[in-house]
Amino acid sequence: MSVKTLTKDNFTTEVLQSDQAVLLDFWAPWCGPCRMVSPIVDQVAAEVDGRAKVGKVNVDEQPELAAQFGVMSIPTLIVMKQGKAVATRVGVQSKQAILNMLG
Template identity: 45%
Template sequence: MGAVKEVTDASFEAEVLKSDKPVLVDFWAEWCGPCRQIAPILEEIAAEQADKLKVVKLNTDQNPNTTRDAGVLKIPTLNVYKNGEVVKQIIGAKPKAQLLRELEGII
């Protein structure tokens, strides 16, 4: 996978909620075309912003508890967590430039 790490229901709290830097969580599924479409963009952002932002993926089909707790109803949903709280939610596939604009002020 590269710069984007996979998280699960079991690792979500430690990897995301207790992270010392902002975390962008990509809620996705194998069957989701737009999810696959933004995956390379998220890899680029993860590599370029590694010092300021952690990027992780959570498979919604395999991790229903975290998906439910996060209130995710559509995928792809990108939640940005800071100090354990959601500070930004982006729903749907977006171009890289738009994603970076959405992240301004957070990273």
């Protein structure tokens, strides 16, 4: 499964109405730690294909979504289930830590 680029236009359909858990990766291109966690998030997306969705939110392009979730530092990873945030981690996380967030 590919990682989806999330915007305010597709967020409701892709995340809030999803019947699967969704891992959100809030990031920006200029963020060094974000570039470190990005390939890990891609690996997680491949591993959870069919069980969960993975999406990336560029905080520079989608400031409304970042504000909606109170994202103050990036990278921030949030797991959504049935339209609600159920787990949040800030900073670089290991692949296992991210998988554990998804349950």
